[in-house]
Amino acid sequence: MAEVWPMNGRVVLLIWVVAIGLILSARVAWQASSEAPTAASSALVHATPIPVDDVDRVEIRRPGPSQESASIEVVFERNDEGWRQVEPFEVAADGFAVRRVVLAAADLSATRRNQVEELADGGGLERVELATPDSNVTLTWPGGRTSIDLGARTVAGRAWIRIDDRDEVLVVNDALHEQAVEDDPRNWRSRRLFPGDAEITEFRSANGDSVTRLLRDGRRWSMTSPARTRADAAAIDRLVAIVGRIEHDGFVTDAPKELSRYGLEDPAAIIDVVRDDGEVERLLIGGPAGLVGRGRFAMIDGVPTVFRIDESTLRGLLPAVASFIDSTGTGVDVADVRYLVIDTEQGRVRLDRDLDRWTLSIDDGPATPTSGARVEALLAILSSTAATELQIQAFPARLQVGTIVLHAFDGRPLDAIRIARESADGRWATENGDGVLRLLPASTIMPLTPSGWIDASR
Template identity: 85%
Template sequence: MAEVGPMNGRLVLLIWVVAVGLIFAARGAWRSPSDGVDFASSSVVHATPIPVDDVDRVEIRRPGPSRDAAPIEIVFERGRQGWRQVEPFDVAADGFAVRRVVLAAADLSATRRNQVTDLKDGGGLERVELADPDSNVTLSWPGGRTSIDLGARTVAGRAWIRIDGRDEVLVVNDALHEQAVEDDPRNWRSRRLFPGDAEIIEFRSANGESVTTLRRDGRRWLMTSPVETRADSAAIDRMIAIIGRIEHDGFVTDAAERRARYGLEDPAAIIDVVRDDGQVERLLIGGPAGMVGRGRFAMIEGVPTVFRIDEATLRGLLPAVASFIDSTGTGVDIADVRHLVIDTEAGRVRLDRDLDRWLLSIDDGPAVPADRTRVEELLSILSSTAATELQIQAFPTRLQVGTIVLHAFDGRPLDAIRIARESADGRWATENGDGVLRLLPASTVMPLTPAAWSGTPR
């Protein structure tokens, strides 16, 4: 084994001494005599950490669409209902996308710092595009604010920035540049068609000449056009769930002045969603959005942005009118019925509730016990059986075979249901004054005449 000579040993020792000295010199350059961390030479970017969860305003300035165009100013504010873009126009924002910008600003880490005066010999601030920057991100929160100028991007995912006009510039990771300068600003907007959060109290859709209006009345829903009738609350609840989450299929343009090009000057359909805080969200549906498929161009009134909605979305927003109508013969709770009267050409049948039994009287004759099962089956047909088909039309009086009036315990009438039948063995139809025929199969057993009740087992 070769021996290390005196000269080689001294050389190795000298190298070790120099290396250790450089390590301590480097550590000392990054340390402060007071607290151990010198902000001026550390990787720390913000003198005060950004409170990400408290930021309530984000201002972004970025280059315009062309070299000669003025920079674009975009402002987001956070309120009780989340983030909104307030400049250059008001529209709901995608809170997750805005938060990504805030996080990118908060997580900046410096790999190099230079005093502004040190840049004079190398072209100054102009060389790093920070003399008159056209890109900036400003974050505000209660009691605080920071402004970050975004300069030139360098190699290896790095970029120059300057914070709050300080006398130094920094090289940092370029995540903020990617979020604030490179990303499509439309991605910061919410894609939801109806972004409001307050409770919906009214829904209106105008599809050509057909206008459908649904209004909440306490816990129930009513249809007020094209007919005034009971609405199917379950169907409306499903539609409201769709409204709460439905999104468009992609942005097309912000050129609001070209509405006619997209069929939005005279829209094919209009949908209004009214909320209990007074807010009205209006969706305009325009012309076809392509040669293939049945998608449409659309826009939210007041927001100069055209987008696409696909065929499935259209079907969810513009279903058939009949799908909103309660398909049962009456909305009366059967437990509230004290007695019912059935009038036909053959005579009158009266059925009275008597505790847990029913009493039958024909043509004002004496009351006798009635078949409880048959009474309850009839009431179930009226109150619980869904029609197989709904038709919005006048009641066919020539086919009427009877009328059933339901009375409350105080004697007042609760509902009057007219009954029609196409023939002796045809389908049945019920109608209770709303102009909606609810059709039932011919096999439905509906005892109406005195003969149908007399001689039945008690």
């Protein structure tokens, strides 16, 4: 049987002291948790969660650039087309940037709570900069609203706030301060030069003395200035894509006192984009934006903000006029051509389609079979061969060598193309009444005279 050693008095006393200490510690901890639930009992900030996707108005007040200047107040509103800044002036907003502010407000998390009266001994609301706060974010949505005063920032990415003038102030993460107070308010605006979303129906540019006007009728585009002619569909598609996404390259200043300083009192160029809802977006392009490079100052008409656009942006918006012109000799679909008549000084040639064959008649004489490949090659030159050069000028009548008239199946004329040539072995030029010469290489084979067609038919 094991021997049991008697416990001495010192050990017994030590056990009792430890037991009493544990009991007292547990009681103090329980009392602290029950008496101070506001210290860290909940990280929730908003009594009702902010419906981020329903917020349709954001008001931000923040300090001015200097102590003497007034506070800056910026207001954003959301409509069917997205977010717009409506105060201090109206301009398209960057929806992503505005949403970041809304998310920062919705995601606030409290690490400390104090009743307002609890701050009295420590300097009150003045100490945490919430007595007369100079920064505030107010969010509004259908059926709801919340106003958040932004106070002093503390250490470790924390800051004081007060919501809806409640009797408590909170210490939260400083993400909202970062977005609403520290960020440049210009970053909340859209940088797009033409932020509209409706379909474009007209494009106008005045670049010095050169005025270009492109007009859409249904799905077809045409040029009305500097010449009335067919527009190149691919070039128009590129322009529309550029207009839809192009952005400026940096803000310069708001509310400029002297537009002449930026060359905008008398702009060097003006670009108008007209949309099918009647909206007209006008871009004013001013003087050089520096000693190096070919960038320019610019501003959107009606928006008091000057920004920079670089050389590549300018090239995209103001390409050579000729790049918008359809470079083919005619816009007629060759499948719609029933017959064509070629008039030259040597006589008249008529070429008729007969199902999959072609016939030839000279000076209203009898029709005889001719080379269908030769006719198709001529039609391809007129309808699908791109000119190597375009010149907007009057047709050189003294160089005219013939006229080709294309006729529909009902006999009506579809198009008349005049043909000119610099010399017997020079370049060709076509023109169909639009004042645009479309030049083709001298090597182009374009049979016009009766003898040329008779020889080919033998």
